[in-house]
Amino acid sequence: MAGEDVPENAPAAIMEEKNGVEEENGVTVAGEGETKPYIKGKRRNEQEAQVKAGKQKGQLPKKRFYRARAHSNPLSDCQFSVPTMPSEFDWSESFPEFFSQEETTEGKDLKVRFADIGCGFGGLIVQMSPLFPKSLMVGMELRDKVSEYVKERIIALREQHPGQYENISVLRTNAMKYLPNYFEKGQLQKMFFLFPDPHFKEKNHRRRIISTALLAEYAYIMAVGGILYTITDVQELGEWMKTTLDAHPLFQPLTDEELEKDVCVPLLTTATEEGQKVERNGGSTYKAIYRRIAGPGYSGA
Amino acid sequence: MAMAMEDHHGTPPQHPQHVKSKSVAPALITVSPGGAYVVVAIGAHLRIFDFTKQSAVEVEDSTTPALHGDAIRSVAFSVDGLLFATVGDDKRVKLWDAKTWTCIKTICLTKKVSAVTFSNDSAWFMVADKFGIVYVFSTSADSVDEPVQLLAHCCSIITDMICSPDGKYIVTSDRDFKIRVTGFPERPLAGAHEIHTYCLGHNNFVTCLAFAGSEGLLLSGGGDCMIRLWEYESGTLLDTFDTTQGDLGNSKEGNRAVLALAASPTESSVAAILERFEGVLIFTCDVAEKSLKLLKKVETPGYSPSGLSFDCEGNLWLVAGAAETVVKGDEFVTPEAVAAAQMQAQAIALAAVTHVQVVRDCSLLDGASVPGGDALLRTLQGSEADVTKVQTATEAAELAMKDLLTKRQYSTEQRENRKRMRNDKKVTSITSA
Ligand SMILES: C[S@@+](CC[C@H](N)C(=O)[O-])C[C@H]1O[C@@H](n2cnc3c(N)ncnc32)[C@H](O)[C@@H]1O
Numbered sequence: 001m002a003g004e005d006v007p008e009n010a011p012a013a014i015m016e017e018k019n020g021v022e023e024e025n026g027v028t029v030a031g032e033g034e035t036k037p038y039i040k041g042k043r044r045n046e047q048e049a050q051v052k053a054g055k056q057k058g059q060l061p062k063k064r065f066y067r068a069r070a071h072s073n074p075l076s077d078c079q080f081s082v083p084t085m086p087s088e089f090d091w092s093e094s095f096p097e098f099f100s101q102e103e104t105t106e107g108k109d110l111k112v113r114f115a116d117i118g119c120g121f122g123g124l125i126v127q128m129s130p131l132f133p134k135s136l137m138v139g140m141e142l143r144d145k146v147s148e149y150v151k152e153r154i155i156a157l158r159e160q161h162p163g164q165y166e167n168i169s170v171l172r173t174n175a176m177k178y179l180p181n182y183f184e185k186g187q188l189q190k191m192f193f194l195f196p197d198p199h200f201k202e203k204n205h206r207r208r209i210i211s212t213a214l215l216a217e218y219a220y221i222m223a224v225g226g227i228l229y230t231i232t233d234v235q236e237l238g239e240w241m242k243t244t245l246d247a248h249p250l251f252q253p254l255t256d257e258e259l260e261k262d263v264c265v266p267l268l269t270t271a272t273e274e275g276q277k278v279e280r281n282g283g284s285t286y287k288a289i290y291r292r293i294a295g296p297g298y299s300g301a
Numbered sequence: 302m303a304m305a306m307e308d309h310h311g312t313p314p315q316h317p318q319h320v321k322s323k324s325v326a327p328a329l330i331t332v333s334p335g336g337a338y339v340v341v342a343i344g345a346h347l348r349i350f351d352f353t354k355q356s357a358v359e360v361e362d363s364t365t366p367a368l369h370g371d372a373i374r375s376v377a378f379s380v381d382g383l384l385f386a387t388v389g390d391d392k393r394v395k396l397w398d399a400k401t402w403t404c405i406k407t408i409c410l411t412k413k414v415s416a417v418t419f420s421n422d423s424a425w426f427m428v429a430d431k432f433g434i435v436y437v438f439s440t441s442a443d444s445v446d447e448p449v450q451l452l453a454h455c456c457s458i459i460t461d462m463i464c465s466p467d468g469k470y471i472v473t474s475d476r477d478f479k480i481r482v483t484g485f486p487e488r489p490l491a492g493a494h495e496i497h498t499y500c501l502g503h504n505n506f507v508t509c510l511a512f513a514g515s516e517g518l519l520l521s522g523g524g525d526c527m528i529r530l531w532e533y534e535s536g537t538l539l540d541t542f543d544t545t546q547g548d549l550g551n552s553k554e555g556n557r558a559v560l561a562l563a564a565s566p567t568e569s570s571v572a573a574i575l576e577r578f579e580g581v582l583i584f585t586c587d588v589a590e591k592s593l594k595l596l597k598k599v600e601t602p603g604y605s606p607s608g609l610s611f612d613c614e615g616n617l618w619l620v621a622g623a624a625e626t627v628v629k630g631d632e633f634v635t636p637e638a639v640a641a642a643q644m645q646a647q648a649i650a651l652a653a654v655t656h657v658q659v660v661r662d663c664s665l666l667d668g669a670s671v672p673g674g675d676a677l678l679r680t681l682q683g684s685e686a687d688v689t690k691v692q693t694a695t696e697a698a699e700l701a702m703k704d705l706l707t708k709r710q711y712s713t714e715q716r717e718n719r720k721r722m723r724n725d726k727k728v729t730s731i732t733s734a
Pocket residue numbers: 001072074117118119120121122123140141142143146173174175176177193194195196197209272273274275
């Protein structure tokens with residue numbers, strides 16, 4: 001993913017980086033897990049110095065300070081810690097505004113309902129935030145530097161626009177392994193998979209984020225009626241995702257009219273950094289959008 | 302059914318390049334549902350005692366590849382007791398007729414296999430490989446056996462797998478702290494897509510699973526030294542027993558993972574063994590109170606059980622022992638190399654000594670009172686294994702290995718190293734203090 005195209009016109013976020021390890025959402029996150037920072041040693045220190053020097057209130061983070069390796073292997077083990085079960089995770093640190101208000105009980109849904117898997121630099125959740133101001137949404141990103149960037153981006157946006165962007169947050173985690181640690185059965189209303197890594201080689205297909213086995217997990221954390229969105233600019237991957245979803249008994253494609261009405265559909269191509277890049281280059285995209293349907297074992301839960 | 306953790310030896314001797322590190326596979330024990338057979342799996346071998354005939358039974362295998370070529374990691378009887386399955390490091394899956402002890406079929410997978418279990422109606426058997434994929438096969442002798450994926454834990458090693466007594470679910474545990482309850486589908490060959498719930502609570506790898514009674518209670522043990530009791534319909538944690546508490550001999554520092562669990566088919570007893578632990582913990586699982594209470598720690602001085610199984614009369618069978626695995630490098634792909642490795646595995650298994658004990662009413666029976674008596678112990682323990690047989694097997698294996706090594710022109714030093722290793726392997730130690 002490219003490192004450009006960030007709005008850099010706004011004043012700055014607080015860039016406190018404790019060396020390597022930081023506390024995020026009550027969970028200790030190892031800064032140097034499997035995804036080794038691109039910049040090491042002296043260069044890394046320089047980078048930190050720059051970051052600290054440039055810290056002015058309300059400024060959006062600069063993407064060039066958060067460059068990471070283009071890909072990391074989602075199958076290798078991670079250093080970051082993961083909640084044992086969903087109830088153990090303290091979301092109030094991700095969404096302080098939502099959780100602090102007094103009238104929380106009244107009609108306010110304090111459960112995360114949307115998840116953007118492999119959110120990259122966070123374009124989608126940022127764009128969706130004002131469209132669904134009452135829904136909590138989280139971006140999940142494996143790469144440390146990238147998730148850190150999104151975190152700073154959200155902090156800056158909240159400072160620039162008081163009262164807004166309070167419903168979005170980001171988590172560094174491996175979504176291929178740990179989704180059931182964060183979400184309960186039937187919790188999510190929308191899941192997004194925008195421009196996922198293609199893993200071209202046959203032997204690496206099992207690293208793909210849409211697979212028959214993983215769809216069973218997604219179906220588990222999704223509410224019946226919830227919608228799963230995928231888009232890619234890689235034709236082969238697009239066909240793979242469509243075929244895999246078509247074959248799955250718990251997912252059903254949306255009809256053309258339904259797609260027409262869905263406000264999220266246009267965002268798939270325009271909201272994220274990767275989508276914008278593809279659009280700039282005039283590339284084709286392939287979408288597969290499905291609804292979670294009840295299976296034969298459905299108990300109405 | 303439980304798969305125990307791999308135990309790595311301290312400092313391995315200098316290896317020739319293609320040999321990675323040594324590991325040992327624990328001996329396993331299981332009693333057939335009707336109580337007619339006791340089976341010990343040690344290395345690549347099955348040792349079977351037939352109570353009806355009061356003698357040993359030898360398996361017959363005319364499938365290809367015949368027998369196992371490396372350590373057996375998991376074994377299971379079907380619920381009706383008519384079938385038996387074995388899987389292991391040699392990536393082979395074998396289905397046996399548990400009356401004639403002939404091999405019905407062999408399926409070769411591409412990864413090491415860590416767990417096996419049968420569906421409740423005995424029509425299917427499921428195996429889990431080291432990549433976290435569960436395959437399902439028909440138990441019918443004449444079915445086509447292309448591996449069909451039933452489900453998968455994305456990229457985590459599946460450590461144990463069992464079907465619920467009501468036949469509704471298949472439960473799998475993994476290295477990433479998870480226990481997953483998946484609906485067992487009507488048409489298994491179409492896959493199991495509906496995850497019913499997760500049982501989350503272990504703070505380390507989960508090693509073993511067992512069902513207590515028919516009341517819908519699930520037990521699990523893990524690397525966090527905890528034994529947990531679950532209501533598996535809802536995934537609710539009912540009770541936790543901390544094996545590091547009190548004076549049981551385990552401690553946080555001792556850090557002995559729970560190795561295996563067994564539940565008595567007749568009463569509410571549950572038994573657990575721990576890593577490097579000379580004894581077995583006996584619990585009662587109170588279904589009404591939904592609790593797990595320690596009844597007693599039965600000591601087994603000098604032996605740390607590596608496997609356990611209840612018989613239908615409530616006797617608890619324990620085995621202690623281990624056999625080295627034949628660790629193969631990537632070059633072991635030629636038919637000669639595979640054959641040589643298999644010979645080596647057979648020789649190791651033949652020479653391996655295990656120790657079998659029986660616990661009844663919370664106390665250890667002395668050797669003479671063990672059902673099956675001396676004949677059984679001789680069969681299962683291998684302590685009086687035919688010395689000439691062992692020697693012949695070992696020599697044949699050495700010869701086959703030497704051929705290979707000579708072909709690959711190792712330095713004399715490397716060859717000496719290998720020989721030393723083989724000599725080390727001749728007698729596989731019993732786990733003792
Ligand atoms: C090609 S980028 C697309 C990013 C973003 N969705 C967009 O459209 O701009 C794919 C992203 O998925 C992340 N990713 C890959 N595997 C992941 C996993 N298992 N869990 C979380 N994120 C993952 C990568 O780090 C990468 O940032």
